[in-house]
Amino acid sequence: MFSKKRVGAFSIVALTFIMIAACTATTGRPAQSNIATEVTQVMQPEAYKLGQGDNISIKVYDVESLSGEFVIDPEGKIDYPLIGEVIAGGKTVEQFKTQLAQQLSPNYVRDPRIGIEVLNYRPYYILGEVAKPGSFEFISGMTIMEAVATAEGFTYRADSRRVFIKHSGQQNETSYVLTGSTPIQPGDVIRIPERRF
Numbered sequence: 001m002f003s004k005k006r007v008g009a010f011s012i013v014a015l016t017f018i019m020i021a022a023c024t025a026t027t028g029r030p031a032q033s034n035i036a037t038e039v040t041q042v043m044q045p046e047a048y049k050l051g052q053g054d055n056i057s058i059k060v061y062d063v064e065s066l067s068g069e070f071v072i073d074p075e076g077k078i079d080y081p082l083i084g085e086v087i088a089g090g091k092t093v094e095q096f097k098t099q100l101a102q103q104l105s106p107n108y109v110r111d112p113r114i115g116i117e118v119l120n121y122r123p124y125y126i127l128g129e130v131a132k133p134g135s136f137e138f139i140s141g142m143t144i145m146e147a148v149a150t151a152e153g154f155t156y157r158a159d160s161r162r163v164f165i166k167h168s169g170q171q172n173e174t175s176y177v178l179t180g181s182t183p184i185q186p187g188d189v190i191r192i193p194e195r196r197f
Helices: 004-027 093-104 144-150
Strands: 055-060 068-071 077-080 084-087 114-120 124-128 134-136 162-166 174-177 189-192
Touching: 068 077, 084 093, 093 114, 124 144, 144 189
Parallel strands: 124 189
Antiparallel strands: 055 068, 055 114, 077 084, 124 134, 162 174, 162 189
């Protein structure tokens, strides 16, 4: 025989399990808290988009007069022979190559073969809890940890587990998990936050 106290306790436990099961059955997952939390994403590599300050080399094979080096201006344009102003900003190298080929053909060059290379990238900026905040020259394939090392390392107050990044052309920064392989892009504004004690 169960005592009244044991029966009452058993009833409460059983009722709790029934309520949890009902929530799971209704939503397909356990009920979650509505408390807002800061979402920290894992950075994924993206195709690089050309922008202001990038120095690019354009080679049109067999047409020397259309080959040369060009710097993308604040409006994202270059001044190109024969065509004039051409918009390069906001496009990947492949997209810009396709666009330029379309603008050259067929009026200027029949079936142009074009090679485009970024010679010098626009700088990135690193702020917050690093020893030497500022702007630095970007090197292709650069990671957050390399950027921090260039800025002479973290301060003792730094949160070395996350980083805030605002990509060129974006209005807001995003919080990312900081790992040794977290990539950055030219024009990024990187902020290392202070850790929460």
